[in-house]
Amino acid sequence: MALKDFIPMQERCSNCSFCKWIPFDKVKSVRFAENCPAVVHGGFNTYAARGRFQMGLAIAKGELDYTDEMARITHECLDCGACDVACKVCRYNLEPLDHNRELKHDALLKGHILPAQLKMLDAFNEEKTLVVGAKKADRTKWAEGIEWAKKPEVLFFPGCKYSYDKKLQKTARNAAQLLLKAGVKLGYLGDAEMCCAGRLYQMGFFEQFDKRAGANIKAIENSGVKTIVTPCSDCYHAFKRLYAAKGLKVEVLHVVEYLDRMLKEGTLKFTKAIDLTVTYHDPCHLGRQGEPYEAWEGHEKKILNQVHTWEPRRPRYNGSKGIYEEPRNILRAIPGVKLVEMERIKEYSWCCGAGSGCSVTDKEFSEWTAKERIEEANSTGAEALVTACPWCKDNFEKAGGIKVVDIIDLALKAL
Amino acid sequence: MALSKEIYAAFEAVVGKNNISQDPGVLQTYRCKASQSSAHYGPYNHITPMPQAVILPGSTKEVQGVVRLCNKYKIEFKASTTFWSAHGYISSDNAVQLDMRRMKNFTIDPKNMVAQIEPYVIGATLQAEAMKYGLTCNIPGVGCSSSTLASTSGWTGGGPISVFAGVNYENFLCAEWVLPTGDIVYSGTAGAGGDWSCGEGPGPSLRACFKGSTGQTGDFGVCTRISVKLSPWPGPKYLPSTGYAPVYLADLPENFRAYCICFPNWDSWAKAVMKINDNYILYIGHRQFSMFGNKVKGAMLKIITDQDLQLCDLPALMEDPETDKFNKSIAIEAYIVLAGFTPDDLAWKEAALDEILKEFGGWKDEWFLEKDHENYLLTYLIRLGHKNLNYVLCGSYEGHYGLCGHNQVVSASVMEEASAIREKAQQEGTYMAATGGDSMMGSLAGVGGGGGPMGCEFFMCFDAHDPKSVDECRDFIDNVSRPWSLGKGFGMEMCNITSKMRRPDAYSYTQEEQNAMYKDIPGANPFVYQWYMREAFNPNHLCSSYYQTCDPKAVEKK
Numbered sequence: 001m002a003l004k005d006f007i008p009m010q011e012r013c014s015n016c017s018f019c020k021w022i023p024f025d026k027v028k029s030v031r032f033a034e035n036c037p038a039v040v041h042g043g044f045n046t047y048a049a050r051g052r053f054q055m056g057l058a059i060a061k062g063e064l065d066y067t068d069e070m071a072r073i074t075h076e077c078l079d080c081g082a083c084d085v086a087c088k089v090c091r092y093n094l095e096p097l098d099h100n101r102e103l104k105h106d107a108l109l110k111g112h113i114l115p116a117q118l119k120m121l122d123a124f125n126e127e128k129t130l131v132v133g134a135k136k137a138d139r140t141k142w143a144e145g146i147e148w149a150k151k152p153e154v155l156f157f158p159g160c161k162y163s164y165d166k167k168l169q170k171t172a173r174n175a176a177q178l179l180l181k182a183g184v185k186l187g188y189l190g191d192a193e194m195c196c197a198g199r200l201y202q203m204g205f206f207e208q209f210d211k212r213a214g215a216n217i218k219a220i221e222n223s224g225v226k227t228i229v230t231p232c233s234d235c236y237h238a239f240k241r242l243y244a245a246k247g248l249k250v251e252v253l254h255v256v257e258y259l260d261r262m263l264k265e266g267t268l269k270f271t272k273a274i275d276l277t278v279t280y281h282d283p284c285h286l287g288r289q290g291e292p293y294e295a296w297e298g299h300e301k302k303i304l305n306q307v308h309t310w311e312p313r314r315p316r317y318n319g320s321k322g323i324y325e326e327p328r329n330i331l332r333a334i335p336g337v338k339l340v341e342m343e344r345i346k347e348y349s350w351c352c353g354a355g356s357g358c359s360v361t362d363k364e365f366s367e368w369t370a371k372e373r374i375e376e377a378n379s380t381g382a383e384a385l386v387t388a389c390p391w392c393k394d395n396f397e398k399a400g401g402i403k404v405v406d407i408i409d410l411a412l413k414a415l
Numbered sequence: 416m417a418l419s420k421e422i423y424a425a426f427e428a429v430v431g432k433n434n435i436s437q438d439p440g441v442l443q444t445y446r447c448k449a450s451q452s453s454a455h456y457g458p459y460n461h462i463t464p465m466p467q468a469v470i471l472p473g474s475t476k477e478v479q480g481v482v483r484l485c486n487k488y489k490i491e492f493k494a495s496t497t498f499w500s501a502h503g504y505i506s507s508d509n510a511v512q513l514d515m516r517r518m519k520n521f522t523i524d525p526k527n528m529v530a531q532i533e534p535y536v537i538g539a540t541l542q543a544e545a546m547k548y549g550l551t552c553n554i555p556g557v558g559c560s561s562s563t564l565a566s567t568s569g570w571t572g573g574g575p576i577s578v579f580a581g582v583n584y585e586n587f588l589c590a591e592w593v594l595p596t597g598d599i600v601y602s603g604t605a606g607a608g609g610d611w612s613c614g615e616g617p618g619p620s621l622r623a624c625f626k627g628s629t630g631q632t633g634d635f636g637v638c639t640r641i642s643v644k645l646s647p648w649p650g651p652k653y654l655p656s657t658g659y660a661p662v663y664l665a666d667l668p669e670n671f672r673a674y675c676i677c678f679p680n681w682d683s684w685a686k687a688v689m690k691i692n693d694n695y696i697l698y699i700g701h702r703q704f705s706m707f708g709n710k711v712k713g714a715m716l717k718i719i720t721d722q723d724l725q726l727c728d729l730p731a732l733m734e735d736p737e738t739d740k741f742n743k744s745i746a747i748e749a750y751i752v753l754a755g756f757t758p759d760d761l762a763w764k765e766a767a768l769d770e771i772l773k774e775f776g777g778w779k780d781e782w783f784l785e786k787d788h789e790n791y792l793l794t795y796l797i798r799l800g801h802k803n804l805n806y807v808l809c810g811s812y813e814g815h816y817g818l819c820g821h822n823q824v825v826s827a828s829v830m831e832e833a834s835a836i837r838e839k840a841q842q843e844g845t846y847m848a849a850t851g852g853d854s855m856m857g858s859l860a861g862v863g864g865g866g867g868p869m870g871c872e873f874f875m876c877f878d879a880h881d882p883k884s885v886d887e888c889r890d891f892i893d894n895v896s897r898p899w900s901l902g903k904g905f906g907m908e909m910c911n912i913t914s915k916m917r918r919p920d921a922y923s924y925t926q927e928e929q930n931a932m933y934k935d936i937p938g939a940n941p942f943v944y945q946w947y948m949r950e951a952f953n954p955n956h957l958c959s960s961y962y963q964t965c966d967p968k969a970v971e972k973k
Contacts, residue, residue: 011879014811016806021539021560024559026663027542028543043517066440067439089661089803306878308809316725320722347659348660
């Protein structure tokens, strides 16, 4: 779709401002009632999904050209999708998240690329990763010494962050070894592994994403696996939603789903007590955007003379089928761990600030977003903030103010 | 027309460089398609004017600084908070838009049951904070996404809970108001140097001066802080809800009941509602889902309470005999919540309701007695967090109200007439939405609060981007409302109020145009009074025609 294809949606945005708040039935306080980091940080309506619809409409109709400020605002969106959930509490025919991405894509097509995005793109093209400064030759170092299954049924895909970040490599290694120890026929692409490019898609680089997705799908199919398991929420979203749309047929699981499955089957049991009060941060791309892909091709149709709908029925991604209970089941199963919830959780969770490359392209905004979440986490009385995404973990740690724990590390500690 | 560098720098010095913009993209997002707010605006492609700048003041002092600069440079201004409709946007090319989102402080005085709030405190957040003290606020019909200060100081503010908690203009106590000149006025006990617990009176009131006859909708300076009355909340400190978006269900507290009460005809409905109001048994009373229209109502209720259903399921659901049966049961209905402050209180209210239902042949609809549906209804009515459903069918709606102000007298006749006109229009016109139109929606309390008259509106959906849809909706509304409101003397209807505030091209009316509209009003002319008020407090005419005026000379000429 091009931006002009969104004109009916841009026009039908009802200016209600629901996109700026968590679903109202869930509001517990003034302090933690808002959902969109961009508009809370930037202030102007322009930053919210409704503003993006309005700005996008004028651009699509040729009434407005991007200024530098407009391009900056366009890219200052974390792709968190909180607006999308809030909008769809009532609306059935608007797709704010898709529109936000298309607006970024449109800006890029017209040459409005941020300097930091250029660096990321260079890294992607040259070193096959979005981690600026990382080298392709170092990608597999984290896995040295691991004995992978000779005929793997499950592919372990750690993604760029776990592969390159030295603080996180141990987590990926432990997760892989845990699965291998449990008898999972686990394999690894090794040198053939490249960035999933999900983050590029979030940033609006659709063409580059398409190319990489095609290559990765081929590599995955050639490996002969039936399942991919990844500890990274961004990779999870890329495979489960974006690659599925491109024809990837294998089952996609996040490590938390796999561990939860093992807990239920009795193949995993936590025996060591950990005396810790924790709160859990739902990563956007595992939670509200972690819903399974449903294929659809159709068109808009009016019924009852003026009611806008789709023919055939269009999948309605509203966050309700994301991955929420699996990580919580794991935390509840660890003896001694006490889970306390923040005000904004599950499909209306507040973003960590790292999405859509903003931790690289707009560091101040990204860190501010993380600090907001940390304040919310601290308000629960939790001693640690647990998450299931390396990007979230890294961003929270950079912001500081609370102990941050990867759920995999916590689970391994309890074995 | 861009602000000069000098003027821009002056505004920037007041609010800081991050809180002002004249970037074309930012300005574009402070405009509103006029027809989206009313089928009486148009023709279709009119959009509110481009502001010269958007300014985000963060304090009363900053608001005052901005307004004084507006006076110095003769620039119009308009403040808004959540920008729900065209009402919140400027209506002149020579204007700056104030976005009040940075001002969201609040305090709650539980002893005096009062909240002191700034503009960006919305119904949802105020209610959530008040519940912690065993209190709640009135949330107006527009829903909890809107600013409580805006509906209180600038409009009427009636809603489902108004039957118990009063209408917002009644709950309006003290105010801190930056006048159009930049002077600051404090009213009520705040003005007397006391706390913020009590409004003015008896006698002439500054609140009434500034609000005007219909609420000034941000057109008489900038209201920066108010105190508003809160009401008792006999529920938990937080109303927990289960489920995922969009079907959130609150577990019904033991001392609450939520019902859809139904009647065989409008006459018995009207008499029963009056008796229910007379006996003060309601915590919440509203006609809500009637906004979808009688033929669509049952099917839409099934959609919005089911995770997996969508609008494309409407036709099949409407053809389902079960839905037809459901529609017949809830054709003439009201949605209510009873709240018991003690077990005996609830028992008495339940008994009184049953007796009234029996007397007028009413019943409690069975579908709403199912636990999940009862819980959905309770969540919906208490929090009013789904009001975007107003837009869900066609993207825009026209509501006209006022004519249903006396339910005993008007309801039955109007409903029957509207249904007949709508049926006729739908047969003749291809573009008339087959939704809404026979739906009297609104609070059982209405403008009087606590019983008596009610303020329902007829609700018609339309597509603001389909000219024929706009035309046919407008004609329908006019055909239904004018014979009643003007012909039979029941007062102005909503569309009339809306279309008299702003020209169809989305700009302010000139004084001459306003004079022509208001000079012939019979009896004491409130718009002449407002002209004197405007001249006294807004001598530079820096706010738009939402504060409607009539030059006394125009009346004298008559």
